[in-house]
Amino acid sequence: MKHFLLILLAYLLALLQLGMRAYFPDLLLxxxxxxxxxxxxxFAVLIGFLAGLFLDLGNPALLGANMLIYLVAGYGVILARRxxxxxxxxxxxxxxxxxxxKYALGWVLTGTLPVAGELLLACxxxxxxxxxxxxxxxxxFGYRWKVA
Amino acid sequence: xxxxxTIWHDxxxxxxxxxxxxxxxxxRFVQVRFFALPATVLLAPRAAVGSLFLxxxxxxxxxxxxxxxxxxQELDNAFWRDMAGAAVRESLSTRYRFQRAxxxxxxxxxxxxxxxVDRGLLNGARTNMAAITDVGIAGKVxxxxxxxxxxxxxxxxxxxxxxxxxRSRVTGVVGFREGSLLSMDYVLPEMDMKMxxxxxxxxxxxxxxxxxxxxxxxxxxxxxxxxxxxxxxxPAVDIAAVEQVYLIEAKDxxxxxxxxxxxxxxxxxxxxAELRRLLExxxxxxxxxxxxxxx
Numbered sequence: 001m002k003h004f005l006l007i008l009l010a011y012l013l014a015l016l017q018l019g020m021r022a023y024f025p026d027l028l029l030x031x032x033x034x035x036x037x038x039x040x041x042x043f044a045v046l047i048g049f050l051a052g053l054f055l056d057l058g059n060p061a062l063l064g065a066n067m068l069i070y071l072v073a074g075y076g077v078i079l080a081r082r083x084x085x086x087x088x089x090x091x092x093x094x095x096x097x098x099x100x101x102k103y104a105l106g107w108v109l110t111g112t113l114p115v116a117g118e119l120l121l122a123c124x125x126x127x128x129x130x131x132x133x134x135x136x137x138x139x140x141f142g143y144r145w146k147v148a
Numbered sequence: 149x150x151x152x153x154t155i156w157h158d159x160x161x162x163x164x165x166x167x168x169x170x171x172x173x174x175x176r177f178v179q180v181r182f183f184a185l186p187a188t189v190l191l192a193p194r195a196a197v198g199s200l201f202l203x204x205x206x207x208x209x210x211x212x213x214x215x216x217x218x219x220x221q222e223l224d225n226a227f228w229r230d231m232a233g234a235a236v237r238e239s240l241s242t243r244y245r246f247q248r249a250x251x252x253x254x255x256x257x258x259x260x261x262x263x264x265v266d267r268g269l270l271n272g273a274r275t276n277m278a279a280i281t282d283v284g285i286a287g288k289v290x291x292x293x294x295x296x297x298x299x300x301x302x303x304x305x306x307x308x309x310x311x312x313x314x315r316s317r318v319t320g321v322v323g324f325r326e327g328s329l330l331s332m333d334y335v336l337p338e339m340d341m342k343m344x345x346x347x348x349x350x351x352x353x354x355x356x357x358x359x360x361x362x363x364x365x366x367x368x369x370x371x372x373x374x375x376x377x378x379x380x381x382x383p384a385v386d387i388a389a390v391e392q393v394y395l396i397e398a399k400d401x402x403x404x405x406x407x408x409x410x411x412x413x414x415x416x417x418x419x420x421a422e423l424r425r426l427l428e429x430x431x432x433x434x435x436x437x438x439x440x441x442x443x
Contacts, residue, residue: 011190015191019194042160045160045161045164046164049164049168056183057190063171063172063174063183064168064173064174067167067168067171071168109172
């Protein structure tokens, strides 16, 4: 049930994100990072993939790009969480890493990047939103910190 | 050293990575051709919400347009109600300028005495502008701030308007009585006034155009109290439910004000001249005794 709800949440966030401008925070990435921190690896990888798929279906002409980006970003967080020890500040660092991965992969795959101001704003907003979103998902799904 | 089962997780990642790469490597034609249908299905809720939003926006615009149309219609109706034998004149809706104002506040005690609307001096609202709705008059602006104005409703004790009976053309002054009732004052006992008659503005006073609906007579005592009959009128507009009003003013408002000031000055001049003349004449001449001679 919890997994189903997380997939539904990813779907709804993808729908929301499709209408957003480039400088809006990346809510889907927040979900992927949170799932990568708290969930088992198998499901966290799947959430990253599905998040990208939902986004890609909004623009089938670039199918695969977001799948790769979110999958790799999620997997990167899964690998990095081995060194996380029960501190939310580490999650912010992981999210920052995921953002770097996301934009770097996006640039490599599609050859486009948002303008510097928008990019900076989106990153700041995403990082600022991480702690509340993190806490909210923790509360909603009853997660506890655990080392992978 | 990796834990047992870790390889399977990594394998899943690589499988999904492979799928992603294959999807990304497909030609645009294949991507669009094969994923258009699932995309349409998955994005249907978003399309529905977008369509709903557009519909609501369109409906809101349409509602505003219809509201404006209804007010124009009411003004035109007022004109036609008043037509009876009058020569062809310009329609009221073209002679008056009006703007929509949303009710953003009410007086905290009764909620119906005073309305606060979101139009002020910066938006062209002025003191003494009429506030009407599509069913009749709602009140008049008693104070215009920079971006908000106070409208004294018909249920405000400060509100007075010259009115007439649409059927019998009996005139009077409409003001607040009590509760949700208005009174029509200065109606003499011999004047024709019945229950159910429609009361409209008479157009004198310069604030309200002639013929706008004020309300309906709900009580008309035949026995006078003092000099006049008691006439109770129920307002046509439900003030408690008003959400928006239209503030109207004559397009030649400045000219009307100027004419009014000029005529006031003229009357004042005449009165002063008459006073001077009276003061210059002797008391006997003033009373007419001097002309008759004294024997």
